[in-house]
Amino acid sequence: MLVIEHFERGVERFRNRAAVIEGNGSLTYAEMEDRMIRIAQGLLRSDLPLDSSVALLSPNHSMVLACQYGIFKAGMLWVPINYRNSVNDNLAQLAKYDTRLLFFHSSLREHAVAALAALPELKHAICIDAKIDGFPSLSDWFSEPRDVTLAFPIREMEDAVAISSTGGTTGEPKGAIHTNRSFEAVVASVYALFQFDEPPVHLIVAPLTHAAAIFHYALLPRGGTQILLSSTDPLAVLEAIQQHRVSVVYLPPTLIYMVLAHPRLKDFDLSSLRYLLYGAAPMSVDKLREACDVFGPILIQSYGQTECLQFTTVLTPKDHEEILANPDLQHRLASVGRSGPFSRTEVVTEAGEIAADDEMGEIAFRSAMQMTEFYKDPDATAAIRRNGWQFSGDLGRRDADGYIYIVDRKRDMIISGGFNVFPGEVEQVVLGHPAVLDCVVVGIPHEKWGEMVTAAIEVKDGMSIDTAELLALCKERLGSIKAPKQIDIWPELPRSTAGKTLRRAVRDHYWAGMDRKI
Template identity: 30%
Template sequence: MDLAKAILYHASSTPNHIALIYEENTYTYEQLNKEINRFSHGLHMKGIKKGDKVSLYLKNSDQFVIAAYALWRIGAVVVPINFRLTAPELAYILEQSDSILVLSDAELIETARQAVQLVEHDLEIAVVGEDAPHVVNWQSYRSDDVNEPNIALLPTDDAQILYTSGTTGKPKGALFTHSNIIAVNMSVTYMTKLQRDDVYLLIAPAFHSAGLNMIVTTTLFAGATLVVQRDFHPVEAQKAVQQHKVTMFFAVPAMYNAILQVPKGMFNLSSIRACNYGAAPMSPSLIEASIDYFGTDQFYNCCGLTEAGPGGVLLLPEEHATKIGAAGKAMPFLNARVVRDDFTDVAPGEVGEFILRSSSIMKEYYKKPEETQKAFRNGWLLTGDLATIDEEGYITLVDRKKDMIISGGENIYSVEVEQVLDAHPDVVEVAIVGLPDTQWGEVVTAIVVLKEGATLTLEEIQAFCREHLAGYKVPRHMIEVAILPRNASGKVLKYHLREQLTKQ
């Protein structure tokens, strides 16, 4: 089976069921399947063949979905790219991925032009939306042929290259086959009980693994309805929930924070049956506030990794009562462990590395054999995340290996300190990093975003932390900022913070 087969199946079994809604455009499964075929034939006629890499430098839209499936239907490899990247950053991915075509939104076309000029191999641009000078329009790839292309595909064929968040440097391209992504679809469908009558709202970026594989491809795999929003706005998201009777959505913690700023009760959110969160740690206090806001306790902690599809561990709604703050247990059809350096399992409460094994895990880092070799050991993916596991098998992530702070010989895990400060009434969000210190090696430093009009001193933060933390974990420095730097998946770029603060 390949990814596009799901659309064909639902077009045959439930042709009139709504598949996709974007702004004023609505597609049944039959209509969506025909539109995908039109572009599949057009792409093939213009020389795109099986194995070719095509980059999608696009915001969320119906055309993003159609383009991805049209490319998969002819065996091409989809390379979704963060639309926030600068021209040099975009050029790096276009070059490294061997892309021969990039689809760009009209509003992004100048950045795309600049990036293409920096790429050494031949590369074409097609604009999605309004025409741009000297660039072919994406609609020119649309043919009149609505039949299925006669191209043989295997589950083991390459399907997509997802570039990692780059929280520790230049992004690497995680290469996935069709069967890898279908394994994600099966796992998410099973764990969230996704049904045909569900309506899933996409507010996360589709270029990210959660947006593309946990939401877009899984919703369409299950034959449900996908509602696509181009950009995230907390008011517009709630309007969409009310208008389309949305039953499920996924948001990163920063999105939940923004949603909670909208006065409660402005919109009817009663249709929601499941709220998913992940991509970055979400503090217990924010989870509890969100449960109260949405009026449901059906919250799923989906703690996944790009290289795993995403896949990882899951905390079910009924487990939040006693295990809130934990990442959970392995998602369906995955194996998860926490191990020491010698690859033996840690004892309960002991910190080790979180590792994964699953059919959803990437094939390799594209054109990076050394990095690929370092990422695997005995068939297990080494995530680089530090974690603990309790007596009942629940895993809690405590830090990235590279983010752990060593002060005076003591290991300090930033997530633990962040969760304490997240509960402070004047703190909107916080990042904990270690800064160099001649006496202690590193010292704990809190970078905080305060609520509007609030003031907070280092002494007040220290006093608050001492009520919950050992003295060596208490921040020695505090820096107030207006916003924390994040990557597209919502993760705080701590290495950026460390670099900036070290230079000061």
């Protein structure tokens, strides 16, 4: 099926069911279909060529979904843009992907003004949520009569449908091109892994520029209702789960930590949850155990990338349950699971061979979920493709039972005194401290060692930490080479719009003003 046909099947079967709920308002499947068609017709009336890049720049909003559906229906390429990027970063992405039309939220008018002035290829900018001076609004498109004679383009499974940027804060973005086929592989994975007795209720907390904008297609033919939150406040998450009887939610590890630490956690009825999906970053083993105690056997971990989407590996609810019941399997909590149902995921050595059990190498994929190429960047595409594998840039190992353990990003490895130190391994120990809410480990400049292992931590509200005591604990657990030599307490660690802690931003803080970066 084409990606848009998953939504259209939901319309056929659940016309009067709520497709999306946002604040106090909602849209049924039939109402959303009407908006999709009007948006698609507006795009076709704009005289844009087939496969034109159409960007979406907005915080979570119901019209983000409507525009995404309309872009697909019109046979054009959906380009999600991170609304928290700077104007210059977003201009670089819009230019890189030859964007012809921009849908934007009124709060981002500055970006739209700058884009129209700087990019001659950009012909239109449409405000999705309001009427503002100088720009047409989406509501103007809705006022146009539907043209029943207008034919929509016929698309194929291998046609490109999206360009997703791999780096949300870089002036040199790379755009991963995905097709109907790669989206459908994600949908098939969700069908294989998630079972529902009734139409699911899906809470979307992370931005619709990220995984939720793809994951939710698998819920549409089942009558899924999308609950949109514009806030990542843990209290808002708990309130939404209880109010809407949410059955599935994706949360990045950092937000799970905040929910677990919230003083009112036990005040809420969370019994409606069938699945708590987590991913995007390694999760503390100690906090994962705590989450399983709080939520029960409903956690499911997914590992993927912009270049190879979701569910390249999976740690299922059954895996979590079996691990927690057997002390001999506890080490598997540190894994990202085994290959997903529609992916072969392996660890590959520098020599290009499949690594032996527990041998270090780079994680690589073979899957329909992987991108076809980087947009107009054959050199970057070739750099991650070798011998039929697409390489992730993540270092890891696989155990004898097929469970894969991510050690760290290749680029984040710390070299201290000539020894390799992987931040993720150190972070696991620091995060095990009951007062630590979140942690980032980086190498900072040091005259003798080159880089000094340093932990930047965020402490739970109402708690305190003796840093000397924590340093001693790390040394005991990790040894003198890997253990942090310095622990700094930050009032709040920097995070992405998806809630992922930004190690690179922490590292840049410590290396500011230095002539070297390694």
